[in-house]
Structures are given as structure tokens and as C-alpha cells.
Amino acid sequence: MxxxxxxxxxxxxxxxxxxxxxxxxxxxxxxxxxxxxxxxxxxxxxxxxxxxxxxxxxxxxxxxxxxxxxxxxxxxxxxxxxxxxxxxxxxxxxxxxxxxxxxxxxxxxxxxxxxxxxxxxxxxxxxxxxxxxxxxxxxxxxxxxxxxxxxxxxxxxxxxxxxxxxxxxxVKPTYLPTMISTLSAWESRCGSVIKDIEAEIAKIKADSAQRRAKENTRLVVIEKTLAKWNAEPGEAGRLGGDPAGRGSAPKKLGWKARDIGTALRNRDFFGGGSNKREFDDDGFWDDNSNELDALGSGMDIDEGAGARTGLGSAGARTAKRFLGKKS
Structure with missing residues (x-):
């Protein structure tokens, strides 16, 4: 056109x-x-x-x-x-x-x-x-x-x-004043809308800055807490070294957030389970595996926590011999 x-x-x-x-x-x-x-x-x-x-x-x-x-x-x-x-x-x-x-x-x-x-x-x-x-x-x-x-x-x-x-x-000349008035009113409305938009933009920026400040404060608190935790002495004898607490001095913990999660997931880290296998005095295992029992008598072997975790001397076993034959 x-x-x-x-x-x-x-x-x-x-x-x-x-x-x-x-x-x-x-x-x-x-x-x-x-x-x-x-x-x-x-x-x-x-x-x-x-x-x-x-x-x-x-x-x-x-x-x-x-x-x-x-x-x-x-x-x-x-x-x-x-x-x-x-x-x-x-x-x-x-x-x-x-x-x-x-x-x-x-x-x-x-x-x-x-x-x-x-x-x-x-x-x-x-x-x-x-x-x-x-x-x-x-x-x-x-x-x-x-x-x-x-x-x-x-x-x-x-x-x-x-x-x-x-x-x-x-455009007819007599229409010009009406057109100018209409355009002026439109310009005023546009200015009002622009001011509202600018005010909304300023509010959004202020809210965003406030949220960033709160997040930064929270991160600082977390970092200080972790730093203080790492500086405190921990039970190194139970968590690393001799599980009975012998032969090593306590050490300061050097934990991080991922170490804490790993330790919580590994329940056997804090307490051992038991896994017993019985020997028959007839020279075979009692689990019907037909494997030869070299000791030639019934023996109950208790595999403690150390055997499962493999930490230090925790792999030691305690054996109990039962007298008499299995009837």
C-alpha cells in the first residue's frame, strides 16, 4: 500500500x-x-x-x-x-x-x-x-x-x-486539532505504561539481588561450619587404624561432605556383622557342599567386622572348637 x-x-x-x-x-x-x-x-x-x-x-x-x-x-x-x-x-x-x-x-x-x-x-x-x-x-x-x-x-x-x-x-485541516489531542493522549498512556514497566523491572532486579545475598550468606555459613568440623578432633581409632583403639594415637578428622555421606551409607563401617560357617567333625562342611574339612573336626568360625571391612587388624578371626561329635 x-x-x-x-x-x-x-x-x-x-x-x-x-x-x-x-x-x-x-x-x-x-x-x-x-x-x-x-x-x-x-x-x-x-x-x-x-x-x-x-x-x-x-x-x-x-x-x-x-x-x-x-x-x-x-x-x-x-x-x-x-x-x-x-x-x-x-x-x-x-x-x-x-x-x-x-x-x-x-x-x-x-x-x-x-x-x-x-x-x-x-x-x-x-x-x-x-x-x-x-x-x-x-x-x-x-x-x-x-x-x-x-x-x-x-x-x-x-x-x-x-x-x-x-x-x-x-487530512482535512479542521481535523488536525482532534488528531493532535488523540495522539497526545496516546503518548501520555504510553509514557505511563513505560514507567510501570521500568518500576517492575527495578523490583525484579531488587528481588533477585536479595535472593543472591541470602544464598551467599547461606553458603558462607555452610563453609564455616565445615571448616570448624574439620578442625575438631575425631575418633580416628574407630574410623581409621586399629578398630580396637590400640597401637595408634587419635587423629584429627579431615572429613568432607562426601566422606560423611559415604560413611553413613556403609553401615558395616560402624558395626560388624557375623558370618558363621560350621564344620562337621566328619571332615566335610556342614552346608552339604562336599568340600573337605582339613581340620577333621567340627569348628565354628566367626568372621567379625574386620573381615568384612578389611581395616587394619580387623581381619583377625576368632575360632571356637566344639568338643564331641555331632550326633
Missing amino acids: DQVHTRAMDALQSFVHLADSSSASSPRFVANIITNATASPHTYVFAELLERPAIQALRSPDTPPELQGYITLLEIFAWGTWQDYQQTPNLPLLSEDQARKLRLLSLLTLASSVKPLTYEILMDSLSLSAPSDLETLVTTAIYSSLITARLSPATTPPTVNVTSVAPLRD
């Missing part, structure tokens, strides 16, 4: 140059410029032409009465509609090209302001008597890239579904 606006501006430049030329001193010459500009198939914006001094000179009382209406006609093409032309007296008659152009421009305005855009509304606003005439006009607007739309003649009521409109209508 922006390309359409650019093409329309480019198409108007030749008429702007004519209005600025020395020949534009004649009111009739200026009126001819307006007629040709409004009938041209590619001109859809007219504000720049309307601002030229030669065009504005038509408002002079010295302008012939039959030519004074041309500047009003140009204003209607710039921001007015077909109904404005119908309701304004003393305007020049329109050629077929001018009438089609004004209806197309009016269609842009109606498509931007009226929802839903029914056949009835359009035909009444554009003074069209047959639906086929309306469909031809809408099709022309679509192929000229003025609107993006789809005709729905079978719906109830029949409608024209417009999805986009080219920015090809000029």
Missing part, C-alpha cells in the same frame, strides 16, 4: 509544477489544472496541489464565479466524499473519469469508517442503482491496489469484506 501512495505522489508532481509555473496566473488555466488532476487515473492525493498559491488564488473575489467552485471541488477530492459533492451547490459538473475517481475515493473513506460494509450502504452512499455497478467499482478498486477486499453477494445482507485500505486520503 505504501507503493500506491508513492505512485500517487509521483503522479501529482506534474500538476504541481504546472501550478507553480508562470502560466498559472490565469484562473481558467488553474481550473484546467484541477480538472486534469482530478481526472487522472493515478492521482489520489491532492493536498500538495491544494497548497500552491495559484490554487489558493481562486478564493479571490476577482475570480469569475463559475471558476470559484473549482477549489472547493479539489478539496472534496482531497478529503471529501461523493455525498459531499452531491450536497454542495455551485460545483462544476464531473466528467465520467472524475465521477469514477470520486466514487473510488469515497469507497476508501467508507471502508475505513463503516462496518459492516453492505451493498445497500455503498449503493446509497455512491448513488449506484445496480449491484453490478457496485461490484464493478469494487473490483476496480481491488485491481488498482486501493483496497484488499472480497465480495460476498450471497450473504444476508450482501457485503463487501474489506481487510485493508490504502492510505490515499488527505
Whole structure:
């Protein structure tokens, strides 16, 4: 749609140059410029032409009465509609090209302001008597890239579904204060939203910094606790060295967090289990394995904690011999 606006501006430049030329001193010459500009198939914006001094000179009382209406006609093409032309007296008659152009421009305005855009509304606003005439006009607007739309003649009521409109209508000067007020209010709301967002961002940053400070404090406490624990004397005789506490002096513990977890998981580290296997005095094991008993008599062997953990002299065994034969 922006390309359409650019093409329309480019198409108007030749008429702007004519209005600025020395020949534009004649009111009739200026009126001819307006007629040709409004009938041209590619001109859809007219504000720049309307601002030229030669065009504005038509408002002079010295302008012939039959030519004074041309500047009003140009204003209607710039921001007015077909109904404005119908309701304004003393305007020049329109050629077929001018009438089609004004209806197309009016269609842009109606498509931007009226929802839903029914056949009835359009035909009444554009003074069209047959639906086929309306469909031809809408099709022309679509192929000229003025609107993006789809005709729905079978719906109830029949409608024209417009999805986009080219920015090809000029702004009426009297609308500018309202537009400025609307834009100012919008700017104020945007500023308020930005302030709220900035306040929320600051709050999130502050909460994040507070959480990091608490986490750092907790880590410092844990490190100090572990350091103090490592500095205290432990029962080295029971945890390393002679399990009976003989033959070695107590040592300071050098525990770390992983050492504590390993020690807790290894329950046999703190107390031994028993694993007894009985010998039969007939020279074989009592578990029916048919393996030879070298001692030749019943013997009960107690494998203590040291045998399971393998720490120091904890692997010593205590044997008990039972007298008599197994009956």
C-alpha cells in the first residue's frame, strides 16, 4: 500500500509544477489544472496541489464565479466524499473519469469508517442503482491496489469484506486539532505504561539481588561450619587404624561432605556383622557342599567386622572348637 501512495505522489508532481509555473496566473488555466488532476487515473492525493498559491488564488473575489467552485471541488477530492459533492451547490459538473475517481475515493473513506460494509450502504452512499455497478467499482478498486477486499453477494445482507485500505486520503485541516489531542493522549498512556514497566523491572532486579545475598550468606555459613568440623578432633581409632583403639594415637578428622555421606551409607563401617560357617567333625562342611574339612573336626568360625571391612587388624578371626561329635 505504501507503493500506491508513492505512485500517487509521483503522479501529482506534474500538476504541481504546472501550478507553480508562470502560466498559472490565469484562473481558467488553474481550473484546467484541477480538472486534469482530478481526472487522472493515478492521482489520489491532492493536498500538495491544494497548497500552491495559484490554487489558493481562486478564493479571490476577482475570480469569475463559475471558476470559484473549482477549489472547493479539489478539496472534496482531497478529503471529501461523493455525498459531499452531491450536497454542495455551485460545483462544476464531473466528467465520467472524475465521477469514477470520486466514487473510488469515497469507497476508501467508507471502508475505513463503516462496518459492516453492505451493498445497500455503498449503493446509497455512491448513488449506484445496480449491484453490478457496485461490484464493478469494487473490483476496480481491488485491481488498482486501493483496497484488499472480497465480495460476498450471497450473504444476508450482501457485503463487501474489506481487510485493508490504502492510505490515499488527505487530512482535512479542521481535523488536525482532534488528531493532535488523540495522539497526545496516546503518548501520555504510553509514557505511563513505560514507567510501570521500568518500576517492575527495578523490583525484579531488587528481588533477585536479595535472593543472591541470602544464598551467599547461606553458603558462607555452610563453609564455616565445615571448616570448624574439620578442625575438631575425631575418633580416628574407630574410623581409621586399629578398630580396637590400640597401637595408634587419635587423629584429627579431615572429613568432607562426601566422606560423611559415604560413611553413613556403609553401615558395616560402624558395626560388624557375623558370618558363621560350621564344620562337621566328619571332615566335610556342614552346608552339604562336599568340600573337605582339613581340620577333621567340627569348628565354628566367626568372621567379625574386620573381615568384612578389611581395616587394619580387623581381619583377625576368632575360632571356637566344639568338643564331641555331632550326633
